Amino acid sequence: MTPLASYLLVAALLFSIGLAGALTRRNAILVLIGIELMLNAANLNLIAFWRYGPNPEALTGMMFAIFSIAVAAAEAAVGLGLVIAIYRSAHTTDLEQINRMKG
Amino acid sequence: MSAAYFDQIFVLFTKWVESFLPVFWQPIIGVVLGAVAIVCVYPALFALAVLMERKGLGRMQNRYGPNRVGPWGLFQPVADGIKALTKEDVVPFNADGVVHFLAPVVIVVMVFMALAVLPMGRNMQLVDMDSGLLYFFAMGAAIELAIFMAGWSSRNKYSLLGAMRAIAQMVSYELILLLSALVVVMISGSLSLVKIVEAQASYSGIFPHWYVFTPWGLVAFVFFVIASTAETNRSPFDLPEGESEIVAGYFTEYSGFKFALFFLGEYVEMFGVAGLGTTLFLGGWAAPLSFLGVIPSWIWFFLKVELWICFFIWLRGTLPRLRQDQLMNFAWKFCLPVTLINIFVTALWRFMGEGWARWVACTLILAVVYAVMGRVGMARGKVAPRSYRYAE
Amino acid sequence: MSIVFYLLAALTLVGGLASVTLKNTVHCALALTVAFAGLALLFLTLDAQFAGFAQILVYVGAVAILVVFAILLTRGHEIPIDGVFSRTWIVGLVIAAGVFAVLGWAVLASVHALPNELAVPVVTVHDIGNALVGHYVLPLEIVALLLTAATIGAVMVALHEKEGAKQ
Numbered sequence: 001m002t003p004l005a006s007y008l009l010v011a012a013l014l015f016s017i018g019l020a021g022a023l024t025r026r027n028a029i030l031v032l033i034g035i036e037l038m039l040n041a042a043n044l045n046l047i048a049f050w051r052y053g054p055n056p057e058a059l060t061g062m063m064f065a066i067f068s069i070a071v072a073a074a075e076a077a078v079g080l081g082l083v084i085a086i087y088r089s090a091h092t093t094d095l096e097q098i099n100r101m102k103g
Numbered sequence: 104m105s106a107a108y109f110d111q112i113f114v115l116f117t118k119w120v121e122s123f124l125p126v127f128w129q130p131i132i133g134v135v136l137g138a139v140a141i142v143c144v145y146p147a148l149f150a151l152a153v154l155m156e157r158k159g160l161g162r163m164q165n166r167y168g169p170n171r172v173g174p175w176g177l178f179q180p181v182a183d184g185i186k187a188l189t190k191e192d193v194v195p196f197n198a199d200g201v202v203h204f205l206a207p208v209v210i211v212v213m214v215f216m217a218l219a220v221l222p223m224g225r226n227m228q229l230v231d232m233d234s235g236l237l238y239f240f241a242m243g244a245a246i247e248l249a250i251f252m253a254g255w256s257s258r259n260k261y262s263l264l265g266a267m268r269a270i271a272q273m274v275s276y277e278l279i280l281l282l283s284a285l286v287v288v289m290i291s292g293s294l295s296l297v298k299i300v301e302a303q304a305s306y307s308g309i310f311p312h313w314y315v316f317t318p319w320g321l322v323a324f325v326f327f328v329i330a331s332t333a334e335t336n337r338s339p340f341d342l343p344e345g346e347s348e349i350v351a352g353y354f355t356e357y358s359g360f361k362f363a364l365f366f367l368g369e370y371v372e373m374f375g376v377a378g379l380g381t382t383l384f385l386g387g388w389a390a391p392l393s394f395l396g397v398i399p400s401w402i403w404f405f406l407k408v409e410l411w412i413c414f415f416i417w418l419r420g421t422l423p424r425l426r427q428d429q430l431m432n433f434a435w436k437f438c439l440p441v442t443l444i445n446i447f448v449t450a451l452w453r454f455m456g457e458g459w460a461r462w463v464a465c466t467l468i469l470a471v472v473y474a475v476m477g478r479v480g481m482a483r484g485k486v487a488p489r490s491y492r493y494a495e
Numbered sequence: 496m497s498i499v500f501y502l503l504a505a506l507t508l509v510g511g512l513a514s515v516t517l518k519n520t521v522h523c524a525l526a527l528t529v530a531f532a533g534l535a536l537l538f539l540t541l542d543a544q545f546a547g548f549a550q551i552l553v554y555v556g557a558v559a560i561l562v563v564f565a566i567l568l569t570r571g572h573e574i575p576i577d578g579v580f581s582r583t584w585i586v587g588l589v590i591a592a593g594v595f596a597v598l599g600w601a602v603l604a605s606v607h608a609l610p611n612e613l614a615v616p617v618v619t620v621h622d623i624g625n626a627l628v629g630h631y632v633l634p635l636e637i638v639a640l641l642l643t644a645a646t647i648g649a650v651m652v653a654l655h656e657k658e659g660a661k662q
Contacts, residue, residue, distance in 0.1 A: 003500075004610045007541070008602045008610055010504045014511050015529075016595035019545045021515025023587025024580050029520065032508035033527050040534050043550075045607050050623065051541045052609075056616035063634075064621075065546050067552050070638050074645035076558045080565040087569040096581055146618025202525065234620050237548040246529060252562055254574075267567075270560060277556075294620050300653060 015041035025044035028083045028093045032076065039072040106397040113140070113401070114226050148405075149370045150180035150203060156416045163420035182194045187363035193480075195356050199256040206253035206358065207364035210246055214372045217242035221378040222297050224401030235296040236288065240281060240381055242345055243334065246372070247273050250343075253365070254353035260424045265352025268427055269336060269343035273292070275434040276340075277332035281324040281378075285329065285449040286449040287314055302389030309393045313386040318465040319449040322473075324384040326442050333430065338419040342427055377411035378404070435485040437476055444472050455485045500540060506535030512522045520571040520580050521563065544614055545623055 018037030025031060043065045050061020059079060090098050110114070121129040158168030159175060169176035191339050194203060220235035222228040232238055247270050254266020290292055291302040305312050314320035333340040344352040354365045383386055385407050388400035424434070448465050455461035510530030514523045531554040538547035581587070602609075616639060627635050 001610065003604060003613075003625040004609050004611050005602055006500065007537070008506065008609075010537075010599035012595055012602060013508055014534075016513055016591045017508070017511045017515060018586055019594055020591035023590060025515065026579055026581050027520060027560060027571055028514065029562065029569065030523060030579075032513055033523060035623065036527065036554075036562075037514065037530065040531065040554070043546075044534060044537060046573045047538055047541050047543045047546055049610075051543065051616065054610050054612060055618070056612075056618070057622075058616065060541055060624060062546055062618065062623065063626060063631050065543070066549060067631075067634055067638055068543070069546075069549055070543065073553050073558055073656060074642050076639050077649045078645050080561055081653040083565055084568055084653045092620075093571060095568045098652055129529050199522075202522075232544065234544050234548055237545070237552065237620075241548045241551035241556070245532075248563075250524075251524065251560065256565075257561075270564075274557075274560065292521055292621075488636060 004048055008035075008045060011029060011044040011048065013042045014038075014044065026094050026096055028086070028095055028098075029080070031095070032083065035079070036072065036074040039068065077097050080088050106399070106471070110225055110399040110401075112399070113224070119176075122295060134229065138219075138488065141229065142215065145215070145371050145374060146220065146367065146394075148365055148374060150184075150372070152370055152412050153180050153183065153366075155412070156419075159413070160260055160414045160420045160490060164419075165220040181475045184363070185365075187360055190359035192359045192361065193356075195257060195259070196259045199258070202252050202256035203356075204361075206249050206256060207361045207368065209249040209252065210368040211364050211371070213242045213245045213249065214368050214375055216373045218371070218378070220296055221375070221382060222300050222387055223378070223404050224399065226399060227388075228297055231295060231297050233292045236284060236294045236299075236379075236383075239282075239296075239375075243277065243280075243372075243376075246368075249276075250353055253357070257353075257356035259356055262353050262355050265355070268416065269353060271392040271427075272333055272336070272340060272343065272430060272434075275431060276438075279326055279434060279438045279442055282439070283326040284383055286319055286323045286446055289446070289449050290314065290453060296382050296387075303386040305388040310391055311386055311391055311393070313384065313389070315384040315386075315405075318451055318462065318469055319445055320384060322441070322448075322469050323354075324380070326438055326445075327380050329438065331380060331413065332418060333434075334376060335373045335415075337373070337415055339422040340426050340430055342424060342430070343421075343492050349385040373412060373415060374408060377408045380411060383409040404462065441472055441476055445469070503533055503540065507537065518574055520566050524559060524562045524566060527562065531555050531559065534558055542618070545620060547617070552588050586644075 015038050018034045020034070021037065022031045023059045024032030025034070039047045041077075046068065050056055050065070053061065056069060086098065087093050092098065107113075117133050120136060121133050124132055154169075154176065156171075157179070161168030169179040172178045172182045194200065217239050219229040220232055220238055228235075250269050250273070251266050254262040254264075254269070257263075287299060291299045293299060295300075303311065303313050310316075315324045336343050344354070354362060357365060381404060388402050388404040390396045390398060390400075448468050451468070452461050452465050455464065496581060507530050509534055510526050510528075513526035514530060517523045517526060521536040531550065535547045586626075626634070
């Protein structure tokens with residue numbers, strides 16, 4: 001198996017682990033952790049394709065990954081702010097209990 | 104035995120050792136030798152710094168420091184080491200075992216890794232990375248999480264409070280550290296610490312081209328000193344480990360060898376940021392006057408780092424501790440705007456030509472900014488007149 | 496593939512798995528940090544030095560601390576009474592397994608058609624800087640705007656409203 005294929009498989013496995021975490025955990029913050037894992041797996045994919053692709057001097061993959069890191073950090077900040085705001089009104093972060101639109 | 108021979112004596116020794124090895128092993132053994140040297144030298148410097156601190160603080164407080172163990176207390180670090188190693192390692196029952204154990208390990212590993220990119224002499228850095236400065240700051244960023252691990256795993260409210268204060272302070276001042284290091288990168292055009300030092304190692308007449316001797320460099324240097332004092336939790340920013348307030352902050356529940364590891368980590372981090380500040384602003388291994396270049400470069404580097412340490416000790420003995428809201432206000436309302444304006448002034452310096460015009464322009468702008476932000480902006484309202492009550 | 500790659504991949508995957516299965520939320524956040532560090536080292540093996548150090552600086556130095564603070568502010572460090580997985584966890588697991596099956600099949604079926612240039616690209620920070628203010632200046636400015644908006648938005652969302660008067 002080529003090096004690129006190994007990196008892609010690691011990224012795919014990390015992505016599905018993150019997806020499983022985002023879909024099965026109860027705590028809202030753990031869902032955000034799963035989302036961060038998925039974004040990181042996508043970054044690994046980008047960098048792997050940049051390295052083993054045909055034109056690494058164009059820096060496209062690296063640039064995309066750097067912007068993705070910046071955007072993911074911003075999204076984590078806003079998402080966690082939202083979780084804190086929801087906790088303030090619902091007094092819990094358990095997603096099984098925050099399942100109605102009232103309040 | 105010329106001056107250049109002594110200057111490169113460690114590099115020549117490494118090459119001599121490598122000459123006995125097959126080609127494949129040469130770079131690996133060279134790096135391993137350098138790493139062993141760092142791991143031996145910096146704890147020795149740590150022992151010396153601990154002794155200097157206790158004697159220096161003692162003299163500033165009008166008392167002798169430790170003077171029982173050996174002449175002038177020179178073997179006090181040995182006594183301290185033996186005490187730390189033989190004390191019982193008490194771990195609280197409710198503490199989170201794995202995290203409690205890993206926290207000091209992570210801190211010490213990260214601070215030693217950060218030392219790998221510092222150029223300690225001509226050709227004497229462990230690795231010459233293209234983005235060496237970014238690597239140093241990345242290692243520093245990992246330390247904050249280790250402090251949280253230490254504070255939270257002890258299951259102790261004082262520890263958690265100390266850890267939260269430490270993280271808030273380190274996050275704020277790390278931004279200022281980065282922004283003040285950024286102006287050096289702008290002018291020298293490279294993130295590699297070796298190239299930054301080489302850009303400062305030239306002389307005009309006998310005066311050096313250190314970045315601290317330029318207006319923007321001086322402002323950036325001052326903020327770098329302030330931010331590095333806060334990053335290493337030294338007084339006057341030592342609220343997280345304030346001995347008189349929250350017992351010992353985030354390392355309350357650590358005893359014996361783990362406490363010694365925290366202590367080692369804090370002092371080696373001091374050496375690390377002092378080394379970085381020397382590299383960025385004080386010319387690294389370059390001699391201050393051109394005719395002093397006969398003295399080996401590594402002596403100049405360690406001399407400048409020791410001067411920084413003496414300055415940290417002096418600060419600790421002189422200034423009172425800042426309150427949490429005072430230090431956060433200071434960071435976000437004064438330091439951050441001035442460092443951002445400093446970046447603009449540096450860009451102005453770069454694009455005005457050589458000559459006296461840029462010196463005047465930059466100095467004027469920075470003086471006005473300091474006067475407005477520092478004196479006017481940070482002034483509080485009138486305070487009530489002091490009322491002294493004597494014990495009578 | 497070298498032993499270094501297997502070790503780092505194992506570290507990253509174990510960290511990721513631990514961060515979604517552990518009961519104690521703070522342990523999950525710390526395992527996430529291990530996964531981030533493993534990924535940064537993987538970037539370094541891919542000769543992407545700048546991306547690796549930026550990953551440590553941003554993710555380990557900022558996002559991990561953010562997650563930990565959010566856990567502490569929402570009392571997440573106490574273990575909930577009725578378990579940590581939702582009632583319908585099997586559905587989530589099946590979906591994730593399905594996604595991995597599709598992605599893995601796509602990679603393995605096209606192994607021969609993937610590009611695989613093995614020459615090491617020499618990328619200096621200088622090139623990245625030139626690219627950022629040259630070719631990629633528009634995304635740079637937009638990301639700057641986005642970060643400003645995110646900062647202001649996060650502060651507004653999480654700000655404590657005083658009784659009565661709006662901030």
